[in-house]
Amino acid sequence: MSAFSADWLDLREPVDHRSRNKGLAQALARHFDCWRPITVVDLGCGTGSNLRATAPLLGPEQHWTLVDRDQALLDAAVPRLTTWADGWDGGGDKLALFKGHKRIDVTFRRADLADGLDAALGPAAHLVTAAALFDLVSAPFIGRFTAALAARKSAFYTVLTYDGDQRWTPAHPADAAMTEAFHNHQGRDKGFGPAAGPAAPDLLSESFAGAHYTVREADSAWRLTEADTALIGDLAQGFAAAVAETGAVEAASIASWRALARTGAVVGHTDTLALPPLR
Numbered sequence: 260m261s262a263f264s265a266d267w268l269d270l271r272e273p274v275d276h277r278s279r280n281k282g283l284a285q286a287l288a289r290h291f292d293c294w295r296p297i298t299v300v301d302l303g304c305g306t307g308s309n310l311r312a313t314a315p316l317l318g319p320e321q322h323w324t325l326v327d328r329d330q331a332l333l334d335a336a337v338p339r340l341t342t343w344a345d346g347w348d349g350g351g352d353k354l355a356l357f358k359g360h361k362r363i364d365v366t367f368r369r370a371d372l373a374d375g376l377d378a379a380l381g382p383a384a385h386l387v388t389a390a391a392l393f394d395l396v397s398a399p400f401i402g403r404f405t406a407a408l409a410a411r412k413s414a415f416y417t418v419l420t421y422d423g424d425q426r427w428t429p430a431h432p433a434d435a436a437m438t439e440a441f442h443n444h445q446g447r448d449k450g451f452g453p454a455a456g457p458a459a460p461d462l463l464s465e466s467f468a469g470a471h472y473t474v475r476e477a478d479s480a481w482r483l484t485e486a487d488t489a490l491i492g493d494l495a496q497g498f499a500a501a502v503a504e505t506g507a508v509e510a511a512s513i514a515s516w517r518a519l520a521r522t523g524a525v526v527g528h529t530d531t532l533a534l535p536p537l538r
């Protein structure tokens with residue numbers, strides 16, 4: 260089990276996909292232009308959203324391993340991937356997806372990244388990727404993770420890492436106190452030790468630059484409008500619940516903050532592309 264439901268991941272998927280930084284996505288596509296086949300590991304894959312957004316950027320023959328600790332999310336990935344594809348074959352923990360002119364072989368691996376990173380990563384892949392994962396991990400994990408990828412000479416592409424920017428429309432007098440408490444909550448242990456939270460993008464780029472990777476970062480903020488009311492509502496309720504757990508903001512302030520009808524929000528994210536040194 261995890262704190263992430265398939266319903267929540269479904270709700271955020273279209274916003275995640277439109278928010279990904281297009282320049283960085285094109286840089287990834289250029290780097291892997293003509294690679295055939297390409298091997299990819301997606302960490303904390305949830306229901307496969309990252310594959311659905313990233314596979315179109317890669318070549319005609321792809322081998323993906325989708326890794327998550329939550330079997331229910333791995334199970335929920337299967338119908339979502341076969342529906343997304345134009346055609347498919349297989350079953351169990353192996354699928355062949357056909358999308359346009361691409362063949363995408365998918366293997367599912369249930370593994371806890373915090374317990375055994377090498378087992379979760381498996382043999383060297385050309386690309387290790389993740390979406391909306393790295394704010395959950397700790398600074399020491401990022402160090403171990405960088406070393407594991409450098410040893411494999413794998414490229415790294417992660418999207419939608421929370422970067423601390425948070426603005427709501429309309430504003431509320433408790434916004435600043437709520438955000439501060441939320442960031443304290445974000446730093447709690449999510450299974451990897453104290454979580455990096457909004458420090459994760461900087462920690463990733465420093466760590467990979469230290470391993471002589473070429474690192475690029477780019478903005479992938481959610482810019483939510485009235486068309487995203489359902490996501491704004493869920494986000495605000497989850498945010499308020501996390502703040503309430505900290506005890507740092509008075510209950511009356513939280514109740515008043517929760518009650519405000521919102522028409523927009525900006526949630527800052529960063530995408531990171533780290534390419535290994537040529538040897």
Ligand SMILES: C[S@@+](CC[C@H](N)C(=O)[O-])C[C@H]1O[C@@H](n2cnc3c(N)ncnc32)[C@H](O)[C@@H]1O
Nearest residue numbers: 261303304305308327328329371372373390391
């Ligand atoms: C915010 S969700 C993102 C899911 C998916 N990447 C997406 O973009 O829709 C974080 C995912 O990381 C997974 N996760 C969290 N901690 C993990 C761990 N220690 N090992 C493996 N997966 C983990 C969760 O189960 C969840 O699927």
